[in-house]
Amino acid sequence: MQVLxxxxxxxxxxxxxxxxxxxxxxxxxxxxxxxxxxxxxLEEELIAVVSRYFEIDRQTTRFDLQQxxxxxxxxxxxxxxxxxx
Amino acid sequence: xxxRVIVVTSGKxxxxxxxxxxxxxxxxxxxxxxxxxxxxxxxxxxxxxxxGLENRVVxxxxxxxxxxxxxxxxxxxxxxxxxxxxxxxxxxxxxTAVNAEQMQKLCxxxxxxxxxxxxxxxxxxxxxxxxxxxxxxxxxxxxxxxxSAVRDADRVIGLLEARKEEIGQYRLVINRxxxxxxxxxxxxxxxxxxxxxxxxxxxxxxxxxxxxxSTNKGEPVAGTENPRAGLAYRNIARRLRGEEVPFIxxxxxxxxxxxxxxxxxTPVRA
Amino acid sequence: MTKIAIISQPEQxxxxxxxxxxxxxxxTQHLTSTLQVSSQFWENMHVDLNLGDLALSKEEISQIMxxxxxxxxxxxHIYAQLEITRASLNAHNIAAAAGSPMNLLPSGSSDRQSxxxxxxxxxxxxxxxxxxxxxxxxxxxSESRETIVVAVESTIDSALPLPAPSEAARQVTAPAVLCxxxxxxxxxxVSHGGHLVIIGDVNPGAEVMAEGDxxxxxxxxxxxxxxxxxxxxxxxxxxxxxxxxxxxxxxIARSPDRPQTFAARSSAPETARIVNGTIRITSSAPx
Numbered sequence: 040m041q042v043l044x045x046x047x048x049x050x051x052x053x054x055x056x057x058x059x060x061x062x063x064x065x066x067x068x069x070x071x072x073x074x075x076x077x078x079x080x081l082e083e084e085l086i087a088v089v090s091r092y093f094e095i096d097r098q099t100t101r102f103d104l105q106q107x108x109x110x111x112x113x114x115x116x117x118x119x120x121x122x123x124x
Numbered sequence: 125x126x127x128r129v130i131v132v133t134s135g136k137x138x139x140x141x142x143x144x145x146x147x148x149x150x151x152x153x154x155x156x157x158x159x160x161x162x163x164x165x166x167x168x169x170x171x172x173x174x175x176g177l178e179n180r181v182v183x184x185x186x187x188x189x190x191x192x193x194x195x196x197x198x199x200x201x202x203x204x205x206x207x208x209x210x211x212x213x214x215x216x217x218x219x220t221a222v223n224a225e226q227m228q229k230l231c232x233x234x235x236x237x238x239x240x241x242x243x244x245x246x247x248x249x250x251x252x253x254x255x256x257x258x259x260x261x262x263x264x265x266x267x268x269x270x271x272s273a274v275r276d277a278d279r280v281i282g283l284l285e286a287r288k289e290e291i292g293q294y295r296l297v298i299n300r301x302x303x304x305x306x307x308x309x310x311x312x313x314x315x316x317x318x319x320x321x322x323x324x325x326x327x328x329x330x331x332x333x334x335x336x337x338s339t340n341k342g343e344p345v346a347g348t349e350n351p352r353a354g355l356a357y358r359n360i361a362r363r364l365r366g367e368e369v370p371f372i373x374x375x376x377x378x379x380x381x382x383x384x385x386x387x388x389x390t391p392v393r394a
Numbered sequence: 395m396t397k398i399a400i401i402s403q404p405e406q407x408x409x410x411x412x413x414x415x416x417x418x419x420x421x422t423q424h425l426t427s428t429l430q431v432s433s434q435f436w437e438n439m440h441v442d443l444n445l446g447d448l449a450l451s452k453e454e455i456s457q458i459m460x461x462x463x464x465x466x467x468x469x470x471h472i473y474a475q476l477e478i479t480r481a482s483l484n485a486h487n488i489a490a491a492a493g494s495p496m497n498l499l500p501s502g503s504s505d506r507q508s509x510x511x512x513x514x515x516x517x518x519x520x521x522x523x524x525x526x527x528x529x530x531x532x533x534x535x536s537e538s539r540e541t542i543v544v545a546v547e548s549t550i551d552s553a554l555p556l557p558a559p560s561e562a563a564r565q566v567t568a569p570a571v572l573c574x575x576x577x578x579x580x581x582x583x584v585s586h587g588g589h590l591v592i593i594g595d596v597n598p599g600a601e602v603m604a605e606g607d608x609x610x611x612x613x614x615x616x617x618x619x620x621x622x623x624x625x626x627x628x629x630x631x632x633x634x635x636x637x638x639x640x641x642x643x644x645x646i647a648r649s650p651d652r653p654q655t656f657a658a659r660s661s662a663p664e665t666a667r668i669v670n671g672t673i674r675i676t677s678s679a680p681x
Contacts, residue, residue, distance in 0.1 A: 055309040059316045062271050066278050066320060108322045109285075167414075167581055169599070178598075179638050179648035203651065215599045216399070216583040218414045220447060342651075 067104045067111040078102070085115060094120040129231045129241040130364070131260035135276030137247030139268045140299040143335060145244035146174040147346035148264070151361035153208035154347055157239040160199065163213035164256035165246040166221055172212045176203060176342020186214040189226045195233055204347060219252035231259025249283060257287065263294035264326060269301060269312040278321055295326035297360060302331045327360035328371060329353050402572045402586040407470070408439055413446015418454050425461050443469040449478050452485045459486065578602065578616065585622070598638055617641070626668050631678055635664040640673055642666065647673040
């Protein structure tokens with residue numbers, strides 16, 4: 040049975056890309072010496088600040104850490120609905 | 125003569141750092157350069173065993189530092205290559221027996237005698253590691269395509285970067301690549317690791333059973349005709365000497381009859 | 395600084411050195427294994443303890459002291475390098491001896507100075523059989539091994555006789571014969587100012603040194619150096635003599651580069667001694 044499973048393994052069960060993604064995120068945290076809850080609290084605060092000026096779509100708001108060379112970048116995406124008066 | 129002091133390091137233990145040191149040293153010496161291999165893993169001496177020189181060790185690095193003997197007396201000549209020498213670590217001492225300043229002095233002295241001084245650093249990033257990079261001008265970071273090894277390599281690269289003034293360049297050797305597993309997407313590839321670590325590649329060494337056999341014989345594979353790991357290490361040595369050597373196509377290895385049958389039966393994955 | 399070293403001198407007692415350990419856990423492990431295996435040995439013995447660079451709190455000191463007390467040892471001097479450790483000792487009303495007990499540490503390596511010249515010039519292709527049967531040791535030449543290569547300094551006139559311990563010294567301090575009932579593992583070292591007997595194995599990476607003879611009731615696979623003060627009549631004997639290296643006084647012999655075949659390996663106890671300036675190994679059959 041195991042042999043059969045092995046032969047017909049699911050395509051998206053891609054260990055390699057999963058390892059790569061985990062690795063990338065882990066190293067960004069390592070390099071910045073980032074405590075795990077720090078990003079969450081930053082997100083909250085940023086949303087609070089932006090919300091003072093705009094109504095934003097919380098469902099599609101995205102925060103992402105990306106790697107450029109050996110540096111990390113924080114990419115935040117706030118879909119704006121309308122400005123607050 | 126002023127040679128180059130290169131530290132071989134990895135962060136994580138067990139990724140093949142000492143094997144790499146032995147092989148790169150052997151390959152460099154076989155290509156005509158004079159080489160000193162320095163075992164800095166004080167208390168956990170191993171390089172002498174890989175070189176098959178364990179029975180010739182009389183003095184060690186700590187004896188030299190403590191001036192119990194002259195440097196020349198502690199250098200153990202290789203059995204096969206007359207221009208290759210080993211400076212063994214002390215086995216019954218610990219890493220506090222040597223400090224960074226003493227290490228720098230030692231490297232300066234060795235640099236005057238050899239074209240290449242390869243320092244095999246201990247695992248970890250504490251005192252022993254710090255001492256072993258103390259006299260170095262270049263670094264070779266060894267990793268395997270496993271997450272824990274890559275993470276530790278990244279930590280070491282960070283520490284090396286912090287010493288840019290002293291350590292002019294560092295390059296990566298990816299050890300124990302298993303092409304078949306990369307192909308089936310079960311293992312990170314060379315490109316994946318390079319992308320994550322953003323570092324220059326010095327070489328890729330495929331997994332090779334011959335490594336274990338050569339360790340048991342005390343004869344590094346780089347000194348033999350071995351076409352896999354041995355060739356990879358010989359190429360690394362050539363690159364260290366400044367030659368442009370294309371990276372070997374890993375896909376040509378490890379294709380056994382079993383792999384071939386598997387290939388017929390497994391659908392190609394994206 | 396060894397992980398743990400037992401350094402014993404007839405005149406001065408025994409120094410247990412755990413200064414080479416980097417953590418308390420490591421120190422306690424080594425200390426426990428060393429003390430407990432040979433507990434009777436420690437009775438009425440003058441013992442010093444070297445804590446080296448270990449940084450220990452008051453609680454950690456009590457941990458060490460209770461391990462030591464368990465076998466009835468009460469260290470006479472405790473050496474500690476670090477102020478914090480000395481303060482912790484003081485908190486227990488234990489006077490810490492300042493500095494490190496260097497006077498007790500063996501100076502074996504400085505005696506090796508002259509012999510290395512011979513070893514280093516030993517080209518592998520000129521390796522010759524150092525043990526010629528019959529001629530070297532007619533008394534016990536029943537079985538001579540052919541592969542131990544010997545390098546030796548030509549003038550061994552600096553040999554010192556084994557110091558005879560005074561009667562008084564024998565009572566209060568360490569015995570002229572140090573007998574340890576334990577297996578010595580990689581990183582462990584024992585040095586003794588008299589004859590040394592180990593009941594157990596000496597593994598690769600371990601070192602045993604003595605001013606007198608070394609007798610191992612077990613396998614010798616590490617390094618043994620007898621006659622460290624220059625006594626050329628010192629002997630090394632073991633049930634299984636398979637050392638990486640042997641040293642007697644200024645002579646050094648190393649194991650063969652090619653592993654011995656099973657047939658060539660002796661199963662009988664063997665003795666190494668200096669004969670005509672080189673180390674010879676002979677079967678320890680009754681003479």
